[in-house]
Amino acid sequence: MGEDFIPDVVLTDNTSQRLPCVLVLDGSASMADNGAETDAIRELNNGLKVLEQELKNDDTAAQRVQLLVIRLGDDDQVQVISDWTDAMDFSAPSIAANGRMPLGAAMRLALDKIEDQKDNYRSHDILYNRPWVFVITDGEPTDLDWEDAAADCRQAEDDDKVVIFPIGTAGANFEALKLFSNRSPVKLDSLKFRELFVWLSRSASSGSKAAQDTQLQLPALDWGTVST
Amino acid sequence: MTTDIHWKAGGISVAGFAHEEDDIPCQDAHAFKIRDDGWLVAAVADGAGSVAKSHIGAQAYVSAVVGRFAAEPDLSAMTEEAMVGSFIDEINSTTQILLDTDVAGATLSDVSRSEFAATIVMVVGHADGGTFFHVGDGAGVALKLKNFADAVISKPQNGEYANETYFVTMDDWEDHLRITSFDNTFDTVVLMSDGVTPMAMTKGCEAPFPSFVRPVIEYLLKADPEVGQTTLHNTLTQDKIRAITGDDKTLFWASQPSPPET
Numbered sequence: 001m002g003e004d005f006i007p008d009v010v011l012t013d014n015t016s017q018r019l020p021c022v023l024v025l026d027g028s029a030s031m032a033d034n035g036a037e038t039d040a041i042r043e044l045n046n047g048l049k050v051l052e053q054e055l056k057n058d059d060t061a062a063q064r065v066q067l068l069v070i071r072l073g074d075d076d077q078v079q080v081i082s083d084w085t086d087a088m089d090f091s092a093p094s095i096a097a098n099g100r101m102p103l104g105a106a107m108r109l110a111l112d113k114i115e116d117q118k119d120n121y122r123s124h125d126i127l128y129n130r131p132w133v134f135v136i137t138d139g140e141p142t143d144l145d146w147e148d149a150a151a152d153c154r155q156a157e158d159d160d161k162v163v164i165f166p167i168g169t170a171g172a173n174f175e176a177l178k179l180f181s182n183r184s185p186v187k188l189d190s191l192k193f194r195e196l197f198v199w200l201s202r203s204a205s206s207g208s209k210a211a212q213d214t215q216l217q218l219p220a221l222d223w224g225t226v227s228t
Numbered sequence: 229m230t231t232d233i234h235w236k237a238g239g240i241s242v243a244g245f246a247h248e249e250d251d252i253p254c255q256d257a258h259a260f261k262i263r264d265d266g267w268l269v270a271a272v273a274d275g276a277g278s279v280a281k282s283h284i285g286a287q288a289y290v291s292a293v294v295g296r297f298a299a300e301p302d303l304s305a306m307t308e309e310a311m312v313g314s315f316i317d318e319i320n321s322t323t324q325i326l327l328d329t330d331v332a333g334a335t336l337s338d339v340s341r342s343e344f345a346a347t348i349v350m351v352v353g354h355a356d357g358g359t360f361f362h363v364g365d366g367a368g369v370a371l372k373l374k375n376f377a378d379a380v381i382s383k384p385q386n387g388e389y390a391n392e393t394y395f396v397t398m399d400d401w402e403d404h405l406r407i408t409s410f411d412n413t414f415d416t417v418v419l420m421s422d423g424v425t426p427m428a429m430t431k432g433c434e435a436p437f438p439s440f441v442r443p444v445i446e447y448l449l450k451a452d453p454e455v456g457q458t459t460l461h462n463t464l465t466q467d468k469i470r471a472i473t474g475d476d477k478t479l480f481w482a483s484q485p486s487p488p489e490t
Binding site for chain 1: 392443
């Protein structure tokens with residue numbers, strides 16, 4: 001076909017549809033000392049850089065995805081280290097590994113941030129997809145009420161507020177991780193953070209549509225195995 | 229019934245960038261018929277990206293409903309209620325046919341209706357007005373080409389999330405069937421899937437976006453049909469649209485050209 005276009009057509013995205021995506025990243029001490037050839041924290045940080053590039057290279061994802069990154073570590077501390085950012089402007093943070101793993105508090109913060117952002121979208125008439133939370137860890141929760149927080153996460157999924165993807169490296173406590181989502185956790189193969197984040201970017205870009213109250217079908221995993 | 233109504237009409241369905249790259253077929257479909265008595269029947273369907281056979285469903289549903297209304301002996305005599313009944317009957321019959329015939333390589337128990345999930349927006353119209361029949365997202369628009377004010381819109385229905393909608397294969401799909409009528413003050417009808425709404429509609433799908441819809445329709449009205457189809461294809465697949473949507477795109481348009489001024 002020729003390359004003629006209809007003249008004078010303005011091509012803009014009038015809906016500004018967004019996919020909010022929270023990364024809850026384990027910055028506890030064990031991430032730097034798990035006995036593997038290369039430590040998890042270095043692979044995680046390299047993976048985040050891959051994610052930044054993959055999102056920016058994908059025109060749809062670059063426009064549509066918004067990211068917020070939460071780190072947990074230190075003395076049971078959680079912090080937003082990258083607030084809501086359009087993927088096209090996302091700059092991969094560097095995660096430091098030290099301290100403990102307050103996963104319950106981190107997930108509560110993630111749920112709160114998502115609801116705040118939904119309010120923001122609604123007040124500006126911005127369409128949005130069901131938000132995603134990726135939680136990536138190599139250990140087990142250390143805060144006292146993490147099980148209550150995990151129950152809140154499952155309830156949030158039951159209430160159609162969010163989709164939670166729990167991901168653990170080989171040393172993670174999968175029995176604990178399982179309690180944070182109605183989806184089975186995925187065990188990351190050989191610290192394949194790079195493959196994980198490529199998959200995340202492509203899934204965010206696919207624009208796949210589903211019926212109300214059903215799970216989205218996502219691309220096949222090439223970076224881990226579902227832990228049942 | 230004879231008529232002096234002259235519709236000029238056309239439609240196109242193109243695979244989205246994401247589907248092209250993953251070698252997935254276009255899951256949108258459209259069909260239309262301009263009857264000898266001047267009635268226009270057209271439909272656009274968008275198969276669910278989350279299921280593998282939705283492109284089959286989308287094509288089956290548009291072919292079926294357009295075929296049904298194209299073959300009605302006297303649309304002028306049908307009440308809106310009767311049209312709704314025919315639409316529902318045709319959708320349900322098509323679902324049953326899809327289930328009954330999809331046995332190659334699968335037992336019947338393996339096939340569920342949700343595998344053919346698709347949205348649909350149909351228009352049945354004439355010089356005196358018409359009606360949109362709509363389930364799910366996408367949009368239908370009736371407008372006056374010279375003045376977009378007061379266009380009648382059949383809006384998408386998504387619920388809270390933009391990537392989740394309603395399909396004709398759902399058990400309660402009839403509860404999500406929306407009927408919108410328009411009168412004879414409109415000369416142009418546009419149907420579109422959700423791959424086109426971000427460009428062709430304003431925020432919230434409150435109105436057609438004039439800077440997209442007007443140049444497209446005015447160009448297509450003047451163009452040779454074959455050239456127009458090629459140029460529309462080029463326009464909807466150009467690289468700059470990647471930043472707007474990776475979805476499949478379907479646009480159907482029909483217009484009654486104004487008589488030449490004397």
